[in-house]
Amino acid sequence: MSINESATDAVAPVVATPKVVFTHSGRRLPNWVSWTVLLASALGSVLVFRLMDAGSIFVELSVALIVYVAAMFVLSRYVEGGRASTDRMATTLISGSFLLALVPLASLLVTVVVNGMELMSPAFFTHTTQGMTLTGAVPGAGHAIMGTLQVTLSTAIIAIPLGILTAIYLVEYNGGWLSRVITFLVDIMTGIPSIVAGLFAAAALPVIVGNPGYRSGFMGAVALVVLMTPIVVRNTEEMLRLVSNELREAAYALGVTKSRTIVHVVLRTSLPGIVSGCVIATARIIGESAPLLITAGATDYYNFSMFNDRVMTLPVFVYNQYVAGNFSMAWAGALVLVLIVLLLNLFARIIARVFAPKGQ
Numbered sequence: 001m002s003i004n005e006s007a008t009d010a011v012a013p014v015v016a017t018p019k020v021v022f023t024h025s026g027r028r029l030p031n032w033v034s035w036t037v038l039l040a041s042a043l044g045s046v047l048v049f050r051l052m053d054a055g056s057i058f059v060e061l062s063v064a065l066i067v068y069v070a071a072m073f074v075l076s077r078y079v080e081g082g083r084a085s086t087d088r089m090a091t092t093l094i095s096g097s098f099l100l101a102l103v104p105l106a107s108l109l110v111t112v113v114v115n116g117m118e119l120m121s122p123a124f125f126t127h128t129t130q131g132m133t134l135t136g137a138v139p140g141a142g143h144a145i146m147g148t149l150q151v152t153l154s155t156a157i158i159a160i161p162l163g164i165l166t167a168i169y170l171v172e173y174n175g176g177w178l179s180r181v182i183t184f185l186v187d188i189m190t191g192i193p194s195i196v197a198g199l200f201a202a203a204a205l206p207v208i209v210g211n212p213g214y215r216s217g218f219m220g221a222v223a224l225v226v227l228m229t230p231i232v233v234r235n236t237e238e239m240l241r242l243v244s245n246e247l248r249e250a251a252y253a254l255g256v257t258k259s260r261t262i263v264h265v266v267l268r269t270s271l272p273g274i275v276s277g278c279v280i281a282t283a284r285i286i287g288e289s290a291p292l293l294i295t296a297g298a299t300d301y302y303n304f305s306m307f308n309d310r311v312m313t314l315p316v317f318v319y320n321q322y323v324a325g326n327f328s329m330a331w332a333g334a335l336v337l338v339l340i341v342l343l344l345n346l347f348a349r350i351i352a353r354v355f356a357p358k359g360q
Contacts, residue, residue, distance in 0.1 A: 029079055034072065041068040065096055109338070116335025118328050125336075129317075129329075130300040141333050143302045144317035147217060148340070151296060151313055152286050154221035154306055155228055160278050162225075163232025170233075171240040172262055189230040197226040198291025217303070217311035220296030224285045231284055235277025239270040272352035279348035283341045289315035314340075 045064035069092050076085035127140030166186075170179050201223035206214045243266050251261040267274070297310030298320055314337045321329040 027080055028084070029076060033075070037071050037075070038064075038068050041065075041071065069093065069096075112331065112335050112338055115328070115331035116333075119332040120335070124332060128301055139329065141314065141317055141329070141336060143299065144312045144314045144333065145336060145340075146302060146304070147296070147299075147311040148286065148314040148337075150304070150306055151217050151220050151224065151292070151311065152282060154218065155224040155285060156278070156282055158221065159225045159228040159281070160232055163229045163278075163281075164236050164274065166229075166233045167236035167240060168262060168267075170237055172258070172266065186230045186233050189226065190234065192226065194223075194227055194288050195290040195294075198223045198294045200226060201291065202294050215295065215297045215310050216308060217296050217306040220292045220311065220313070221306070223291035223295050224288060227288065227291070228281045228285045231281040232278055235280065236270075236274050239273035239277065240266060242273070243269050268355075271355045275348050275352045275355075279344050282344055286341060286344075287315055287337060289313075289319050292316050293319070 042061070042064040045060045045067060049060050049063070069089060072092060073085050073089045076088045080088070123138045124140040124142075125145060126142045127138050128143040129139050129141075166182065169175060170182060173179075175182075198220075201219050205216075205219045205222060206212050247265050247269065248261055251265050252258075256264075292313050293316055296313055296316070298316050299310045299312045303309055303311050314333050318330045318333040318337070321327075321333060
């Protein structure tokens, strides 16, 4: 037998079995097999449960996923071998877990949008709930939106500089025992329940002011500062540690002072991550209702003063409307809250892109 004939015989199985693709790494299943098995598993699961008149869509999809993983594992093990089948099963489980994690998020967004769009109008963003029971009155959440912006902005003005400066001290100066104490306190503050932060503000500020019944938007901001600061510290600390030490050493070698190195090299390099972390921290506290219920309170009118009288916020507005049975108003308030968080994230991305180091 000639060499050419031997080569022809070696490649003959590749031509004879089109369902299997041969590569340098061995036999592989074509891509359409996975989609075919997935479709067959889904249709079979739905058909069986519908004929039995039992189960729900979640049960049907769960069974379909299990059948798909088992079928692909057996088929891949028979065609591709043990290692490839294990790799394919792990990939399927990871991808399936990701899709399952998206289901509640997508369901939440769809529910909020569908139920909240009912009352979306310019009047909802400007009117208040004052006199909403009167005939012809058009209630709105304008006062709650303004109160949320006031309290959140006040919180950010206090918590972001405090958290960033604390993280800079922990990473760049490493103050020995004091750094360990601060780290320990930050860890404790990270796990503090939000209601405890509200109780702290409600107990401390009236004593300072000298008015036992004192409630204001600033009191709510103080409670939220306790919750937001450790998040900013932790995120900024991680971002600063990601900056290469070679950049710091190069700046020192050029005679740049430590403070200028931190401002112009370290912070400049880590700015996109710091901005993203600050936005995440803001999104974390903007939806808090428990501390605001006992600090900022609730009103039916606009209050532009952060230090005098109570201030309505969107989380408290949603809670009050839900308790009162005004579910459409509650959903509309929740939708506005989601939109504010979305706008904050878009703003953070723009800031991070503008101030990102060149070449990234």
